[in-house]
Amino acid sequence: MAAPGHEHTSHQQARQGATWQAAASATLHCLTGCAIGEVLGMVVGTALNWHGAATVALSVVLAFFFGYALTLRGLRRAGVGWRQAVRLAIAADTLSIVIMEIVDNAFIAAVPGAMDAGLGSALFWVSLAASLALAFLVTLPANKWIIGRGRGHAVVHAYH
Secondary structure (H helix, E strand, O other): OHHHHHHHHHHHHHHHHHOHHHHHHHHHHHHHHHHHHHHHHHHHHHHHOOOOHHHHHHHHHHHHHHHHHHHHHHHHOOOOOOOHHHHHHOOOOOOOHHHHHHHHHHHHOOOOOOOOOOOOOOOHHHHHHHHHHHHHHHHHHHHHHHHHHOOOOHOHHHOO
């Protein structure tokens, strides 16, 4: 258990770290993992001519996988054990990934023809890129708020 003053100091440091720059860095980190999974899932599902729901499901699973994997890689490099690294990655990234995945998949679903567009279609790539950009913009203030409360990416900041 932490000393009484230590908990207050950590919370105060988290609030001080709740800058737009810190939020942008955390959101960009999240976007990188999400984008790898999202793009890979959309490409595989589209190439295999899967139904839209199956393609979205694959994209979401891969977005979480790659989102967590990037955080785990950094934590493991910092010497954190597997069990603690997994817990920290889940605590740091889950809400951000959830927001990002809801926004980008809702956007793609809302663009007429985007889910049925082929890999050679500009509509496919433009809607996918726009969905990720929108997801970044929506997730950014959420991450700022989360970091300001000592949650989200703030829980792994000490390992960077």
